[in-house]
Amino acid sequence: MALAFTVPVSLVVTSCAADDPLAQQADAGDGKNYIAGDGSVTEYDPTVRGEPVAIDGTLFDGTAVSSSDWAGQVAVLNFWYASCAPCREEAPDLVSLHDEYAPQGAVFHGVNIRDEQATAEAFERSFDIPYESFDDKDGGVLLDMTQYVPPQAVPTTLVLDKEGRVSARILGLADRSTLKALITDALAE
Numbered sequence: 001m002a003l004a005f006t007v008p009v010s011l012v013v014t015s016c017a018a019d020d021p022l023a024q025q026a027d028a029g030d031g032k033n034y035i036a037g038d039g040s041v042t043e044y045d046p047t048v049r050g051e052p053v054a055i056d057g058t059l060f061d062g063t064a065v066s067s068s069d070w071a072g073q074v075a076v077l078n079f080w081y082a083s084c085a086p087c088r089e090e091a092p093d094l095v096s097l098h099d100e101y102a103p104q105g106a107v108f109h110g111v112n113i114r115d116e117q118a119t120a121e122a123f124e125r126s127f128d129i130p131y132e133s134f135d136d137k138d139g140g141v142l143l144d145m146t147q148y149v150p151p152q153a154v155p156t157t158l159v160l161d162k163e164g165r166v167s168a169r170i171l172g173l174a175d176r177s178t179l180k181a182l183i184t185d186a187l188a189e
Contacts, residue, residue: 052164
């Protein structure tokens with residue numbers, strides 16, 4: 001009797017696991033095992049933003065960068081990697097927004113969570129990315145950010161206010177007009 005009960009339960013568990021799209025995506029081994037964001041936007045009122053972000057990392061060219069380097073400036077951090085389809089889709093908009101807002105004091109940095117230097121640089125050349133990216137394969141910057149606001153998806157774009165606090169987060173593909181409004185608002189504070 002116990003055997004008859006055990007067999008159907010194990011079959012049910014196996015059946016459920018096979019129908020789980022996230023499990024299938026992870027098991028596929030095709031490099032697409034990221035959790036895509038839904039484009040949701042969270043804005044944080046200045047009264048609830050908490051402490052300034054404290055992150056340190058190294059750019060692909062070997063330069064050490066600290067969030068303290070951006071003191072008094074609005075910063076835009078984009079978490080990405082080269083084979084992420086939404087990352088490729090939003091790249092031209094990020095370039096355009098960088099070109100528009102860098103003269104106004106906004107600092108842009110990519111945070112590449114997966115690629116080797118050659119792959120990241122090829123992506124940056126393909127899209128004429130004018131700003132540098134952190135080499136974050138070890139997850140240091142990503143881990144540091146989780147104490148402030150977890151990125152949770154790739155791509156994720158964060159806007160930091162002039163005090164270095166997270167003022168907004170976009171999970172998934174950053175809509176150009178939305179990100180533009182978030183940067184404009186942060187610069188106006």
